[in-house]
Amino acid sequence: MSALVIAEHDNQSIKPSTLNTVTAALACDAEVHVLVAGHNAQAAADAAAKIAGVKKVILADGASLADGLAENVAAQVLAIAGNYGHILFPATAGGKNVAPRVAAKLDVAQISDITKVDAADTFERPIYAGNAIATVQSADKVKVITVRTTGFDPAAADGGSATVEKADAVADSGKSSFVGREVTKSDRPELTAAKIIVSGGRALGSAEKFNEVMTPLADKLSAGLGASRAAVDAGYAPNDWQVGQTGKIVAPQLYVAVGISGAIQHLAGMKDSKVIVAINKDEEAPIFSVADYGLVADLFTAVPELVKAL
């Protein structure tokens, strides 16, 4: 048997989460294939063929796969699923949307958000917002898995020379259609791929202040911008900036938490960062219990000072 990775891509290029998923797949099986399901996605398939360790790329190209509709993408995966012992998706909004459909149709359990492969049938995954790690063993013939990308190093994007094979695209299910997309325009690195993230909390006080204080710091560090759930709920920052159990799970080289107290659900989203800096005027704030460097200070003076000093 071999392992199949469902690529996350934009038809032109492969998203970094695919690379981490390939690493997880290689830990399950030496023979790893990648499915690129999209529309006019030859460029993405060619990019996937260069990923180190990938033996074969399957390109399913058709209008039904243009917008990543779960019904169609799942059907596409199922059309080729018979050849595989492991089917892995990145645990992104796209992967989480499709994987359980595939698992249910195959009548197998899904193993969500794995952070480690102990054996081909045994995996570690966080539960209770990362407050516990469960080691689970699957008795199913096919393992359908979503991969927490921060748990695995990315495979090299270059160096591979896989063959690209074409598969017929499935027909449209006719039950759902794509209406539109509002993409947050940003020159900043995407949160899940950023090397440095600066995140703001409720202590910023308003959307204006959030922007005024956090943006220069992010600019200076070429960092991604994140926010705590409290800041997002208060309307200081857009939804997709939210870092936490119910938002994005990140693990950058450097995470700077500004005016974030450190609720359990926020810590669940960032505690695997390599270096954590916390700036908060409350020295009792729980964020300091996970911070490598803590600065007890008023953020409105400390952050501008930090911007100047960098």
Add this chain to the structure above:
Amino acid sequence: MKVLVPVKRVVDYNVKVRVKSDQTGVDIANVKMSMNPFDEIAIEEAVRLKEKGVVTEVIAVSCGDAKCQETLRTAMAIGADRGILVETDAELQPLAVAKLLKALVDKEQPSLVILGKQAIDDDANQTGQMLAALADLPQATFASKVEVAGDKVNVTREVDGGLETLSLTLPAIVTTDLRLNEPRYVTLPNIMKAKKKQLDTVKPEDLGVDVTPRLKTLKVSEPPKRGAGIKVPDVATLVAKLKTEAKVI
């Protein structure tokens, strides 16, 4: 039209769970249990659709032991019309729950099933999508806006990098994200009223579903502890440490 809303009884989101010393699981004896927060949002959305006159009946379902009745009563206090408990003491994994729900969908024929996107105990994020697959229905996960229009439902979804909108033909499955709505507080009169609402109990066998778990939990352990580092006195020291010690900038 009818809406079915599955609700799960979970450890309250404010409780920090502890791993048992024998690593067999987390200790949930004597901790506060509540309705999964995403499910509360699902019930609220269904009740709002009823208040708008789009929906005629809201049915809450819970799968688990007898105590899940409390969760169903809460759902009915928010505004669900009746409840169904699929009672079992067995461990239920998402695939099994999806099969139980599929059986109820066949029986009740709802136009819409609204579920929470994930439960905050196992963090699986599977049941809604699995139900959609088993029932062969279209799905819209991570919803931040739901609008029923004729035989369609338009759903705005929170995806990586922004929002997208899908149009699904009813019947359909929707899973909720945090910002879909803010659930109301349940009032005492509504809690009293909920006690009188109909609550039926069925067993997995009655629905012809085998709920045997597919995944075996070998152990549950503490996550690696991240120790607190040091406090720095000022910004200059912080920058120096980041440059020379941590070498991240």
